[in-house]
Amino acid sequence: MFHFSIVLNCVDKFLHVYFTDSCVLFIDFFLVGIFILVFYAVLALVLIYLERKICAFFQCRLGPMRVGPFGIFQPVADMIKILLKEVIKINGVDVFLFRLAIYLVIIASMCTFGAIPFDRGLHVIDFNMGVFYFLSISSIGVVGILLAGWASNNKYTIIGAMRSGAQLISYELSCGLSLMIIVILSGSLKLSVIVEQQFYVWNIFRGGIPTIIAFIVYLISGHAETNRGPFDLPEAESELTAGYHTEYSGIQFGFFYLAEYLNMFIVAAIASTLFLGGWMPLHIIGWDLFNEIMDHIPPIIWLFSKIFVCIFLALWVRWTMPRLRIDQLLKLEWKILMPISLVNILFMFFWMMYL
Amino acid sequence: MNHIKNIVVNILYLIQGMYVTILNFFRKKLTEQYPENRGKVFPYSRFRGTLVMFHNWKNQHRCTACGICQLNCPNGTIKIITKNELSEITGSCKRVLDKYIYDVGSCTFCSICTTNCPQNAITWETGFEHAIFNRSRLYKKLNKENSSLIKNGKI
Ligand code: SF4
Numbered sequence: 001m002f003h004f005s006i007v008l009n010c011v012d013k014f015l016h017v018y019f020t021d022s023c024v025l026f027i028d029f030f031l032v033g034i035f036i037l038v039f040y041a042v043l044a045l046v047l048i049y050l051e052r053k054i055c056a057f058f059q060c061r062l063g064p065m066r067v068g069p070f071g072i073f074q075p076v077a078d079m080i081k082i083l084l085k086e087v088i089k090i091n092g093v094d095v096f097l098f099r100l101a102i103y104l105v106i107i108a109s110m111c112t113f114g115a116i117p118f119d120r121g122l123h124v125i126d127f128n129m130g131v132f133y134f135l136s137i138s139s140i141g142v143v144g145i146l147l148a149g150w151a152s153n154n155k156y157t158i159i160g161a162m163r164s165g166a167q168l169i170s171y172e173l174s175c176g177l178s179l180m181i182i183v184i185l186s187g188s189l190k191l192s193v194i195v196e197q198q199f200y201v202w203n204i205f206r207g208g209i210p211t212i213i214a215f216i217v218y219l220i221s222g223h224a225e226t227n228r229g230p231f232d233l234p235e236a237e238s239e240l241t242a243g244y245h246t247e248y249s250g251i252q253f254g255f256f257y258l259a260e261y262l263n264m265f266i267v268a269a270i271a272s273t274l275f276l277g278g279w280m281p282l283h284i285i286g287w288d289l290f291n292e293i294m295d296h297i298p299p300i301i302w303l304f305s306k307i308f309v310c311i312f313l314a315l316w317v318r319w320t321m322p323r324l325r326i327d328q329l330l331k332l333e334w335k336i337l338m339p340i341s342l343v344n345i346l347f348m349f350f351w352m353m354y355l
Numbered sequence: 356m357n358h359i360k361n362i363v364v365n366i367l368y369l370i371q372g373m374y375v376t377i378l379n380f381f382r383k384k385l386t387e388q389y390p391e392n393r394g395k396v397f398p399y400s401r402f403r404g405t406l407v408m409f410h411n412w413k414n415q416h417r418c419t420a421c422g423i424c425q426l427n428c429p430n431g432t433i434k435i436i437t438k439n440e441l442s443e444i445t446g447s448c449k450r451v452l453d454k455y456i457y458d459v460g461s462c463t464f465c466s467i468c469t470t471n472c473p474q475n476a477i478t479w480e481t482g483f484e485h486a487i488f489n490r491s492r493l494y495k496k497l498n499k500e501n502s503s504l505i506k507n508g509k510i
């Protein structure tokens with residue numbers, strides 16, 4: 001099967017002909033950075049369009065229809081608008097922290113984005129502790145949100161940031177615990193190994209009942225971590241105007257917006273990589289012809305369709321449930337999801353030992 | 356035990372709610388693509404678009420110029436200007452409608468005038484494109500030129 005590292009090695013060899021070693025390393029980093037930035041921005045545009053359309057369909061509307069056929073250029077127009085807007089100077093903010101907060105949020109989500117395996121060999125870096133890396137780097141975003149709320153010198157932003165901090169830190173627990181189920185199952189933290197192991201059966205079916213529970217818990221807590229849907233307390237517009245990013249304007253707000261959408265994508269991508277087989281096509285043991293046909297569909301399409309299913313699920317829940325209250329939110333985590341995932345780990349242990 | 360029962364019940368409620376939303380997802384969409392489907396938009400007969408006075412083919416209307424609509428209108432939108440006309444049969448003077456002035460700019464489309472008219476002389480039509488360039492053209496004369504009262508109340 002086609003391996004993407006062949007292409008990457010070709011580029012590397014080509015560069016080595018003309019440049020010295022350290023120079024090649026620098027150019028490699030530069031190319032990867034540019035690639036990630038462009039992909040990140042384009043993906044955000046696609047996601048914004050998809051979200052607006054799906055939301056509209058859930059509300060019996062048509063969504064954007066004017067700019068281009070079926071409104072596909074609407075996010076581009078929005079992006080141009082947000083780039084041209086003025087960045088307002090606000091009195092009394094801590095300018096350094098105010099600016100730093102945006103970069104923390106966007107860097108956290110971009111670093112997570114880099115580690116997702118998109119195809120065989122198509123990832124920026126394949127850590128041997130990839131799952132751990134995901135968990136640790138995505139929690140840096142909380143610092144950015146807290147800083148944004150605190151540095152803005154506004155009571156709404158500080159309330160929003162505190163809520164967000166409480167929410168993200170508590171949901172990180174059940175999120176991590178449910179990913180541990182997969183680590184127990186596959187015995188590895190390396191993402192490429194985890195994906196390769198799902199050649200015949202996806203993890204969600206391989207691990208039986210414990211992984212199905214873990215998948216649901218992960219979807220709920222991952223959804224809560226993206227600050228959207230029924231868990232959008234940090235930016236509850238009826239109570240806190242816009243929560244932690246009330247004081248941001250222009251492109252600064254655009255970064256928060258971008259990070260929010262990409263976090264949705266990243267959570268869906270992790271869910272599909274660890275539970276639904278990542279870029280691995282659907283294989284069934286014994287059906288060789290079927291497997292052959294499935295292999296002809298490019299893996300990246302498999303990955304993106306799985307991610308789309310997860311995102312659709314998140315939006316579906318978002319338009320079904322009303323917003324939770326802060327005590328209900330914490331109760332859901334500490335009294336329901338946490339015990340379930342703790343018991344689930346024990347369950348998984350027995351499942352692995354005796355079944 | 357109660358705790359677990361609560362969880363199960365709430366999951367069932369969540370599934371029920373998601374079923375309702377997915378039905379809406381596949382439902383026919385209500386948005387009107389206005390300038391494109393200009394002919395077909397707003398087909399509802401009860402829609403209050405424009406106030407019109409009914410005229411039959413002989414250019415006759417049913418308004419007796421009683422002024423009830425003018426009195427009832429909460430915004431002073433309607434103005435009825437009458438004239439005296441000599442009746443050929445009795446030879447006496449009779450008050451008839453000269454101009455029925457209606458100001459779209461101050462109408463709230465509450466429909467009090469049409470429900471209170473004893474003759475059902477004014478009704479609603481569904482046309483809604485009232486945008487014009489000149490404010491004075493918001494004042495409309497609802498009775499047509501040289502129209503007269505219907506004889507014997509027949510249409
Ligand atoms: S609809 Fe209401 S506001 Fe308009 S003319 Fe009739 S009574 Fe007056």
Ligand code: SF4
Pocket residue numbers: 417418419420421422423424425435471472473474475476477
């Ligand atoms: S429209 Fe009806 S209520 Fe108004 S003056 Fe004419 S007959 Fe009377």
